[in-house]
Amino acid sequence: MAEEEKTEQVDETPEKGGNYIAQAWLILLLAVCFGASLTGVQISLGEKIQQNKLNETFSQIPNLVPGSDTGKGFEIDGKIIYRAMSGDAQVGWVVPATGQGFADKVEILIGLDTKADKLTGLYVLDQKETPGLGNKIVEEDWQMQYVDKPTASQIEVIKAGSPTVNQIMAVTGATISSVAVTDLVNKTVAEIKDKLASNAK
Amino acid sequence: MNRNEPTALERFINGILPENPVYRQLLGMCPTLAVTNSMEPAMTMAVAVAFVLLSANIIVSLIRHLLKPHLRILVFTLTIATFVTIADRILQAYMWDMSKQLGPYVPLIIVNCIIICRCEVCASKQKLGPAIMDALGQSLGFALALASVATVREILGSGTWFGLPVMPAVWPDWVIMVLPPGAFLTLGVLIGLVNWLQNKKKQTA
Secondary structure (H helix, E strand, O other), X not given: OHHHHHHHHHHHOHHHOOOXXXXXXXXXXXXXXXXXXXXXXXXXXXXXXXXXXXXXXXXXXXXXXXXXXXXXXXXXXXXXXXXXXXXXXXXXXXXXXXXXXOOOEEEEEXXXXXXXXXXXXXXXEEOOOOOOOHHHHHOHHHHHHXXXXXXXXXXXXXXXXXXXXXXXXXXXXOHHHHHHHHHHHXXXXXXXXXXXXXXXO | OOOOOOOHHHHHHHHHOOOOOOOOOOOOHHHHHHOOOOHHHHHHHHHHHHHHHHHHHHHHHHOHHHOOHHHHHHHHHHHHHXXXXXXXXXXXXXXXXXXXXXXXXXXXXXXXXXXXXXXXXXXXXXXXXXXXXXXXXXXXXXXXXXXHHHHHHHHHHHOEEOOEEOOOOOOOOOHHHHOHHHHHHHHHHHHHHHHHHHHHHHHHO
Protein backbone atom coordinates (compact mmCIF):
# COMPACT_ATOMS: atom_id res chain seq x y z
CA MET A 1 0.00 0.00 0.00
CA ALA A 2 2.70 2.48 0.99
CA GLU A 3 4.56 1.83 -2.27
CA GLU A 4 1.68 3.08 -4.40
CA GLU A 5 1.39 6.29 -2.47
CA LYS A 6 5.04 7.03 -2.85
CA THR A 7 5.03 6.82 -6.62
CA GLU A 8 1.84 8.82 -6.92
CA GLN A 9 3.10 11.45 -4.58
CA VAL A 10 6.44 11.83 -6.31
CA ASP A 11 4.62 12.43 -9.61
CA GLU A 12 2.46 15.18 -8.24
CA THR A 13 4.66 17.04 -5.81
CA PRO A 14 8.27 16.32 -6.61
CA GLU A 15 9.50 19.24 -4.48
CA LYS A 16 8.13 17.59 -1.33
CA GLY A 17 9.60 14.23 -2.18
CA GLY A 18 10.80 13.67 1.36
CA ASN A 19 7.63 13.57 3.44
CA TYR A 20 5.88 10.44 2.23
CA ILE A 21 4.74 9.58 5.70
CA ALA A 22 3.25 13.03 6.27
CA GLN A 23 1.18 12.54 3.11
CA ALA A 24 0.21 8.98 3.72
CA TRP A 25 -0.33 8.88 7.46
CA LEU A 26 -4.10 8.78 7.11
CA ILE A 27 -4.00 5.80 4.80
CA LEU A 28 -1.50 3.97 6.97
CA LEU A 29 -3.62 4.65 10.05
CA LEU A 30 -6.82 3.55 8.30
CA ALA A 31 -5.11 0.42 7.02
CA VAL A 32 -4.11 -0.51 10.55
CA CYS A 33 -7.59 0.23 11.97
CA PHE A 34 -9.38 -1.65 9.19
CA GLY A 35 -6.96 -4.53 9.48
CA ALA A 36 -7.64 -4.74 13.21
CA SER A 37 -11.41 -4.65 12.72
CA LEU A 38 -11.24 -7.38 10.07
CA THR A 39 -9.21 -9.48 12.47
CA GLY A 40 -11.96 -8.98 15.03
CA VAL A 41 -14.62 -10.04 12.53
CA GLN A 42 -12.61 -13.10 11.56
CA ILE A 43 -12.08 -14.13 15.18
CA SER A 44 -15.76 -13.79 16.05
CA LEU A 45 -17.21 -15.35 12.88
CA GLY A 46 -14.47 -17.71 11.69
CA GLU A 47 -15.63 -20.63 13.78
CA LYS A 48 -19.22 -20.32 12.62
CA ILE A 49 -18.16 -20.21 8.97
CA GLN A 50 -16.05 -23.33 9.48
CA GLN A 51 -19.05 -25.03 11.06
CA ASN A 52 -21.21 -24.10 8.04
CA LYS A 53 -18.61 -25.63 5.75
CA LEU A 54 -18.47 -28.74 7.88
CA ASN A 55 -22.26 -29.09 7.83
CA GLU A 56 -22.25 -28.82 4.08
CA THR A 57 -19.45 -31.38 3.84
CA PHE A 58 -21.51 -33.89 5.82
CA SER A 59 -24.64 -33.16 3.78
CA GLN A 60 -22.69 -33.87 0.58
CA ILE A 61 -21.21 -37.22 1.67
CA PRO A 62 -24.20 -39.30 0.46
CA ASN A 63 -23.92 -37.66 -2.98
CA LEU A 64 -20.17 -38.11 -3.18
CA VAL A 65 -20.08 -41.77 -2.25
CA PRO A 66 -23.08 -43.74 -3.53
CA GLY A 67 -24.70 -45.91 -0.89
CA SER A 68 -23.37 -43.95 2.08
CA ASP A 69 -25.58 -42.17 4.58
CA THR A 70 -23.20 -40.60 7.10
CA GLY A 71 -19.60 -39.58 7.50
CA LYS A 72 -17.07 -40.13 10.28
CA GLY A 73 -14.10 -37.82 10.74
CA PHE A 74 -10.69 -39.48 10.59
CA GLU A 75 -7.21 -38.01 10.78
CA ILE A 76 -4.30 -38.86 8.49
CA ASP A 77 -1.07 -36.83 8.79
CA GLY A 78 -2.93 -34.04 10.54
CA LYS A 79 -5.48 -33.78 7.72
CA ILE A 80 -9.13 -34.46 8.47
CA ILE A 81 -10.80 -36.80 6.02
CA TYR A 82 -14.12 -38.60 6.25
CA ARG A 83 -15.11 -42.24 6.11
CA ALA A 84 -18.36 -42.53 4.16
CA MET A 85 -20.44 -45.04 6.08
CA SER A 86 -23.49 -47.08 5.29
CA GLY A 87 -24.65 -48.09 8.75
CA ASP A 88 -21.52 -49.63 10.31
CA ALA A 89 -19.86 -50.56 7.06
CA GLN A 90 -17.45 -48.27 5.27
CA VAL A 91 -18.33 -47.73 1.61
CA GLY A 92 -15.83 -45.04 0.66
CA TRP A 93 -13.87 -41.92 1.53
CA VAL A 94 -14.44 -38.20 1.26
CA VAL A 95 -11.26 -36.12 1.15
CA PRO A 96 -11.35 -32.30 1.40
CA ALA A 97 -8.69 -30.41 -0.54
CA THR A 98 -7.81 -26.75 -1.10
CA GLY A 99 -5.77 -25.29 -3.94
CA GLN A 100 -5.26 -22.15 -5.97
CA GLY A 101 -7.84 -21.56 -8.70
CA PHE A 102 -7.91 -18.76 -11.25
CA ALA A 103 -9.15 -16.03 -8.92
CA ASP A 104 -8.91 -17.33 -5.39
CA LYS A 105 -8.61 -20.54 -3.43
CA VAL A 106 -10.84 -23.41 -4.53
CA GLU A 107 -12.06 -25.87 -1.91
CA ILE A 108 -13.26 -29.24 -3.11
CA LEU A 109 -14.45 -32.56 -1.71
CA ILE A 110 -13.29 -35.72 -3.44
CA GLY A 111 -15.29 -38.93 -3.13
CA LEU A 112 -13.39 -42.22 -3.42
CA ASP A 113 -14.31 -45.88 -3.11
CA THR A 114 -13.05 -47.84 -0.11
CA LYS A 115 -9.80 -49.00 -1.75
CA ALA A 116 -9.26 -45.59 -3.32
CA ASP A 117 -9.15 -47.23 -6.76
CA LYS A 118 -11.58 -44.89 -8.40
CA LEU A 119 -13.29 -41.57 -7.85
CA THR A 120 -16.96 -41.69 -6.94
CA GLY A 121 -17.70 -37.99 -6.93
CA LEU A 122 -16.50 -34.41 -6.79
CA TYR A 123 -18.03 -31.37 -5.16
CA VAL A 124 -16.84 -27.76 -5.12
CA LEU A 125 -17.32 -26.42 -1.61
CA ASP A 126 -16.02 -22.89 -2.10
CA GLN A 127 -14.78 -20.91 -5.09
CA LYS A 128 -14.62 -17.37 -6.40
CA GLU A 129 -13.94 -18.09 -10.06
CA THR A 130 -15.07 -15.78 -12.87
CA PRO A 131 -18.88 -15.63 -13.02
CA GLY A 132 -20.21 -17.19 -16.21
CA LEU A 133 -16.93 -18.95 -17.02
CA GLY A 134 -14.85 -20.44 -14.22
CA ASN A 135 -17.74 -20.68 -11.79
CA LYS A 136 -19.28 -23.37 -14.01
CA ILE A 137 -17.06 -25.79 -12.07
CA VAL A 138 -19.88 -25.85 -9.50
CA GLU A 139 -22.29 -27.35 -12.04
CA GLU A 140 -23.23 -30.96 -11.52
CA ASP A 141 -22.87 -31.88 -15.20
CA TRP A 142 -19.24 -30.84 -15.15
CA GLN A 143 -18.48 -32.47 -11.80
CA MET A 144 -20.06 -35.75 -12.93
CA GLN A 145 -17.17 -36.19 -15.37
CA TYR A 146 -14.95 -37.19 -12.46
CA VAL A 147 -17.18 -40.06 -11.42
CA ASP A 148 -15.63 -43.52 -12.01
CA LYS A 149 -12.22 -42.15 -13.03
CA PRO A 150 -9.55 -44.69 -12.01
CA THR A 151 -6.93 -43.29 -9.65
CA ALA A 152 -4.12 -45.43 -11.06
CA SER A 153 -3.18 -42.73 -13.56
CA GLN A 154 -3.47 -38.96 -13.58
CA ILE A 155 -6.54 -37.24 -15.00
CA GLU A 156 -5.95 -34.98 -17.97
CA VAL A 157 -7.94 -31.95 -19.11
CA ILE A 158 -8.75 -31.68 -22.82
CA LYS A 159 -10.36 -28.79 -24.66
CA ALA A 160 -11.75 -30.61 -27.72
CA GLY A 161 -12.57 -34.10 -28.89
CA SER A 162 -14.14 -36.87 -26.87
CA PRO A 163 -12.60 -37.66 -23.49
CA THR A 164 -11.13 -41.11 -22.90
CA VAL A 165 -11.16 -42.95 -19.58
CA ASN A 166 -8.62 -40.60 -17.97
CA GLN A 167 -9.66 -37.34 -19.53
CA ILE A 168 -12.23 -34.71 -18.76
CA MET A 169 -13.49 -31.80 -20.85
CA ALA A 170 -12.47 -28.32 -19.68
CA VAL A 171 -15.18 -25.76 -19.01
CA THR A 172 -15.24 -23.67 -22.21
CA GLY A 173 -13.37 -20.43 -21.61
CA ALA A 174 -12.14 -21.55 -18.21
CA THR A 175 -9.23 -23.89 -18.85
CA ILE A 176 -7.30 -22.53 -15.87
CA SER A 177 -10.13 -23.25 -13.43
CA SER A 178 -10.65 -26.72 -14.92
CA VAL A 179 -6.95 -27.57 -14.75
CA ALA A 180 -6.74 -26.17 -11.21
CA VAL A 181 -9.48 -28.50 -9.96
CA THR A 182 -8.07 -31.47 -11.86
CA ASP A 183 -4.51 -30.88 -10.61
CA LEU A 184 -5.86 -30.59 -7.09
CA VAL A 185 -7.64 -33.93 -7.47
CA ASN A 186 -4.54 -35.59 -8.95
CA LYS A 187 -2.21 -34.23 -6.30
CA THR A 188 -4.48 -35.02 -3.36
CA VAL A 189 -5.33 -38.52 -4.54
CA ALA A 190 -1.69 -39.37 -5.30
CA GLU A 191 -0.63 -38.25 -1.82
CA ILE A 192 -3.30 -40.03 0.15
CA LYS A 193 -4.31 -43.02 -1.95
CA ASP A 194 -2.10 -45.66 -0.31
CA LYS A 195 -2.88 -44.47 3.20
CA LEU A 196 -6.60 -44.64 2.50
CA ALA A 197 -6.40 -48.16 1.12
CA SER A 198 -4.45 -49.40 4.16
CA ASN A 199 -6.81 -47.72 6.63
CA ALA A 200 -10.03 -48.97 5.06
CA LYS A 201 -12.30 -50.96 7.32
CA MET B 1 -20.04 23.62 -4.85
CA ASN B 2 -23.10 25.45 -6.03
CA ARG B 3 -25.46 27.42 -3.87
CA ASN B 4 -28.42 25.15 -4.59
CA GLU B 5 -26.85 22.29 -2.68
CA PRO B 6 -29.65 19.81 -1.87
CA THR B 7 -30.63 19.43 1.77
CA ALA B 8 -30.32 16.14 3.60
CA LEU B 9 -33.97 15.29 3.00
CA GLU B 10 -33.72 16.20 -0.68
CA ARG B 11 -30.71 13.94 -0.97
CA PHE B 12 -32.70 11.09 0.53
CA ILE B 13 -35.64 11.61 -1.83
CA ASN B 14 -33.37 12.15 -4.85
CA GLY B 15 -31.81 8.75 -4.37
CA ILE B 16 -35.13 6.95 -4.56
CA LEU B 17 -36.43 8.09 -7.94
CA PRO B 18 -35.18 11.40 -9.37
CA GLU B 19 -31.55 10.22 -9.18
CA ASN B 20 -32.15 6.48 -8.90
CA PRO B 21 -28.73 4.82 -9.14
CA VAL B 22 -29.92 2.21 -11.64
CA TYR B 23 -32.63 3.93 -13.66
CA ARG B 24 -31.28 7.49 -13.78
CA GLN B 25 -27.53 7.09 -13.28
CA LEU B 26 -27.14 3.64 -14.87
CA LEU B 27 -24.64 2.63 -12.17
CA GLY B 28 -24.27 -0.77 -10.51
CA MET B 29 -25.37 -2.66 -13.61
CA CYS B 30 -23.44 -5.82 -12.71
CA PRO B 31 -25.52 -6.84 -9.65
CA THR B 32 -28.67 -5.50 -11.29
CA LEU B 33 -28.24 -7.99 -14.10
CA ALA B 34 -26.55 -10.82 -12.24
CA VAL B 35 -28.48 -11.45 -9.02
CA THR B 36 -32.04 -10.53 -9.99
CA ASN B 37 -33.38 -13.87 -11.22
CA SER B 38 -35.39 -14.04 -8.00
CA MET B 39 -36.28 -11.73 -5.14
CA GLU B 40 -34.31 -13.39 -2.35
CA PRO B 41 -30.77 -12.95 -3.71
CA ALA B 42 -31.70 -9.52 -5.08
CA MET B 43 -32.83 -8.28 -1.67
CA THR B 44 -29.82 -9.81 0.08
CA MET B 45 -27.60 -7.97 -2.36
CA ALA B 46 -29.55 -4.74 -1.76
CA VAL B 47 -29.07 -5.03 2.01
CA ALA B 48 -25.36 -5.82 1.63
CA VAL B 49 -24.87 -2.80 -0.66
CA ALA B 50 -26.85 -0.60 1.74
CA PHE B 51 -24.62 -1.68 4.63
CA VAL B 52 -21.42 -0.99 2.70
CA LEU B 53 -22.66 2.30 1.25
CA LEU B 54 -23.86 3.61 4.60
CA SER B 55 -20.67 2.59 6.43
CA ALA B 56 -18.39 3.96 3.71
CA ASN B 57 -20.29 7.25 3.53
CA ILE B 58 -20.08 7.65 7.31
CA ILE B 59 -16.33 7.00 7.47
CA VAL B 60 -15.54 9.14 4.43
CA SER B 61 -17.70 12.00 5.68
CA LEU B 62 -16.01 11.89 9.11
CA ILE B 63 -12.50 12.08 7.65
CA ARG B 64 -13.35 14.39 4.73
CA HIS B 65 -11.13 17.24 6.01
CA LEU B 66 -8.12 14.96 6.23
CA LEU B 67 -8.40 13.67 2.66
CA LYS B 68 -5.62 14.59 0.27
CA PRO B 69 -6.98 15.09 -3.27
CA HIS B 70 -4.53 12.71 -4.91
CA LEU B 71 -4.99 10.00 -2.28
CA ARG B 72 -8.76 10.14 -1.87
CA ILE B 73 -9.68 7.31 -4.26
CA LEU B 74 -7.26 5.08 -2.40
CA VAL B 75 -8.98 5.90 0.90
CA PHE B 76 -12.42 5.24 -0.64
CA THR B 77 -11.34 1.88 -2.00
CA LEU B 78 -9.71 0.86 1.26
CA THR B 79 -12.83 1.78 3.23
CA ILE B 80 -15.22 0.07 0.82
CA ALA B 81 -13.11 -3.09 0.63
CA THR B 82 -13.07 -3.39 4.41
CA PHE B 83 -16.85 -3.18 4.75
CA VAL B 84 -17.42 -5.52 1.81
CA THR B 85 -15.20 -8.09 3.49
CA ILE B 86 -17.18 -7.71 6.71
CA ALA B 87 -20.49 -8.10 4.81
CA ASP B 88 -19.12 -11.17 3.03
CA ARG B 89 -18.04 -12.83 6.28
CA ILE B 90 -21.39 -12.06 7.96
CA LEU B 91 -23.25 -13.63 5.03
CA GLN B 92 -20.99 -16.68 5.19
CA ALA B 93 -21.59 -17.04 8.91
CA TYR B 94 -25.36 -16.49 9.08
CA MET B 95 -26.69 -17.05 5.55
CA TRP B 96 -24.42 -19.78 4.19
CA ASP B 97 -26.68 -20.95 1.36
CA MET B 98 -27.40 -17.42 0.21
CA SER B 99 -23.71 -16.59 0.38
CA LYS B 100 -22.99 -19.55 -1.90
CA GLN B 101 -25.77 -18.54 -4.26
CA LEU B 102 -24.46 -14.98 -4.57
CA GLY B 103 -20.92 -16.33 -4.88
CA PRO B 104 -18.41 -13.80 -6.21
CA TYR B 105 -21.00 -11.03 -6.52
CA VAL B 106 -20.61 -10.18 -2.84
CA PRO B 107 -16.85 -9.48 -3.04
CA LEU B 108 -17.60 -7.69 -6.32
CA ILE B 109 -19.52 -5.02 -4.36
CA ILE B 110 -16.03 -3.48 -3.94
CA VAL B 111 -16.18 -2.38 -7.57
CA ASN B 112 -19.84 -1.34 -7.46
CA CYS B 113 -19.54 2.21 -8.78
CA ILE B 114 -22.62 3.44 -6.90
CA ILE B 115 -20.62 3.36 -3.68
CA ILE B 116 -17.44 5.03 -4.93
CA CYS B 117 -19.65 7.56 -6.76
CA ARG B 118 -21.49 8.52 -3.57
CA CYS B 119 -18.21 8.77 -1.61
CA GLU B 120 -16.77 11.06 -4.27
CA VAL B 121 -19.85 13.14 -5.09
CA CYS B 122 -21.40 13.41 -1.67
CA ALA B 123 -19.71 12.01 1.42
CA SER B 124 -16.27 13.54 0.81
CA LYS B 125 -17.88 17.03 0.65
CA GLN B 126 -20.80 16.80 3.07
CA LYS B 127 -21.43 16.74 6.79
CA LEU B 128 -22.36 13.47 8.42
CA GLY B 129 -26.15 14.07 8.29
CA PRO B 130 -26.51 14.65 4.56
CA ALA B 131 -24.00 11.86 3.87
CA ILE B 132 -26.10 9.36 5.86
CA MET B 133 -29.35 10.48 4.23
CA ASP B 134 -27.70 10.28 0.83
CA ALA B 135 -26.54 6.73 1.51
CA LEU B 136 -30.01 5.71 2.72
CA GLY B 137 -31.75 7.28 -0.27
CA GLN B 138 -29.39 5.76 -2.80
CA SER B 139 -29.58 2.35 -1.10
CA LEU B 140 -33.36 2.46 -1.14
CA GLY B 141 -33.32 3.49 -4.79
CA PHE B 142 -30.97 0.61 -5.58
CA ALA B 143 -33.13 -1.83 -3.61
CA LEU B 144 -36.26 -0.68 -5.47
CA ALA B 145 -34.49 -1.03 -8.80
CA LEU B 146 -33.30 -4.57 -7.96
CA ALA B 147 -36.77 -5.44 -6.67
CA SER B 148 -38.44 -4.23 -9.86
CA VAL B 149 -36.17 -6.29 -12.12
CA ALA B 150 -36.30 -9.32 -9.82
CA THR B 151 -40.09 -9.19 -9.53
CA VAL B 152 -40.56 -9.31 -13.30
CA ARG B 153 -37.96 -12.03 -13.75
CA GLU B 154 -39.09 -14.26 -10.89
CA ILE B 155 -42.80 -14.05 -11.72
CA LEU B 156 -42.37 -14.64 -15.45
CA GLY B 157 -39.46 -17.05 -15.11
CA SER B 158 -40.48 -19.20 -12.16
CA GLY B 159 -44.12 -18.21 -11.49
CA THR B 160 -43.20 -17.29 -7.91
CA TRP B 161 -42.40 -14.18 -5.87
CA PHE B 162 -40.05 -14.56 -2.90
CA GLY B 163 -40.48 -18.29 -3.48
CA LEU B 164 -44.28 -18.15 -3.06
CA PRO B 165 -46.33 -19.33 -6.05
CA VAL B 166 -48.25 -16.41 -7.56
CA MET B 167 -49.03 -17.57 -11.08
CA PRO B 168 -51.70 -20.16 -11.95
CA ALA B 169 -50.38 -23.70 -12.13
CA VAL B 170 -50.80 -23.74 -15.94
CA TRP B 171 -48.27 -20.91 -16.29
CA PRO B 172 -45.42 -22.12 -18.51
CA ASP B 173 -42.29 -20.75 -16.81
CA TRP B 174 -40.34 -18.56 -19.20
CA VAL B 175 -36.93 -20.07 -18.60
CA ILE B 176 -35.24 -17.28 -20.56
CA MET B 177 -36.23 -14.81 -17.82
CA VAL B 178 -34.16 -16.75 -15.27
CA LEU B 179 -31.18 -16.89 -17.63
CA PRO B 180 -28.90 -13.89 -18.36
CA PRO B 181 -30.80 -12.75 -21.51
CA GLY B 182 -33.89 -12.27 -19.35
CA ALA B 183 -31.95 -9.79 -17.21
CA PHE B 184 -31.01 -7.66 -20.22
CA LEU B 185 -34.52 -7.81 -21.70
CA THR B 186 -36.19 -6.88 -18.41
CA LEU B 187 -33.77 -4.08 -17.57
CA GLY B 188 -34.01 -2.63 -21.10
CA VAL B 189 -37.80 -2.62 -21.06
CA LEU B 190 -37.95 -1.15 -17.54
CA ILE B 191 -35.43 1.63 -18.30
CA GLY B 192 -37.41 2.43 -21.46
CA LEU B 193 -40.61 2.54 -19.43
CA VAL B 194 -39.12 4.84 -16.78
CA ASN B 195 -37.80 7.21 -19.46
CA TRP B 196 -41.14 7.18 -21.28
CA LEU B 197 -43.00 8.04 -18.08
CA GLN B 198 -40.49 10.79 -17.32
CA ASN B 199 -40.91 12.34 -20.77
CA LYS B 200 -44.68 12.16 -20.51
CA LYS B 201 -44.54 13.89 -17.15
CA LYS B 202 -42.36 16.65 -18.59
CA GLN B 203 -44.72 17.22 -21.50
CA THR B 204 -47.81 17.53 -19.34
CA ALA B 205 -46.06 19.76 -16.82
